[in-house]
Amino acid sequence: MVFQHKKIASDPVKSAKHYVKSTIRSCFFLAFYVLACFYIPCLSRRVLGRESNINYILNGLVAGTAVLIEAPGRQMELALYCLPRALETSWKLMMKRGLVRNIKNGDIALFSASMGVLMTLYQNEPSVINKHYLTVLTRVFGRN
Numbered sequence: 001m002v003f004q005h006k007k008i009a010s011d012p013v014k015s016a017k018h019y020v021k022s023t024i025r026s027c028f029f030l031a032f033y034v035l036a037c038f039y040i041p042c043l044s045r046r047v048l049g050r051e052s053n054i055n056y057i058l059n060g061l062v063a064g065t066a067v068l069i070e071a072p073g074r075q076m077e078l079a080l081y082c083l084p085r086a087l088e089t090s091w092k093l094m095m096k097r098g099l100v101r102n103i104k105n106g107d108i109a110l111f112s113a114s115m116g117v118l119m120t121l122y123q124n125e126p127s128v129i130n131k132h133y134l135t136v137l138t139r140v141f142g143r144n
Contacts, residue, residue: 025071077130
């Protein structure tokens with residue numbers, strides 16, 4: 001709503017319908033995702049009669065399909081939101097199994113690399129950045 005105040009002022013009814021539809025769609029996504037995250041492990045334990053890795057693989061597959069409820073434009077944003085958490089979880093599992101060692105201040109190095117990539121895109125190919133994020137970056141850093 002912050003970035004589309006002109007659209008809201010020019011056609012408030014159409015904008016309200018769009019926002020209500022988007023909100024309901026996002027609510028269904030979140031409800032299905034949370035339901036799958038909590039129900040599938042319990043169900044698979046009950047069916048298999050034991051705890052196994054299959055429980056969590058099945059849980060990830062079923063909960064992951066919840067993203068199909070969201071609008072295609074939001075699916076990539078959700079994927080990009082989940083990617084760092086998935087990488088962090090994978091790294092911690094590998095550390096737990098002794099496959100890798102902890103890197104001191106690795107989160108800061110990763111953030112710095114991410115910002116470097118984002119700023120490189122902002123400088124050289126701003127068209128690949130979502131227009132809402134590009135607006136924020138332009139307000140913070142100015143035009144090229």
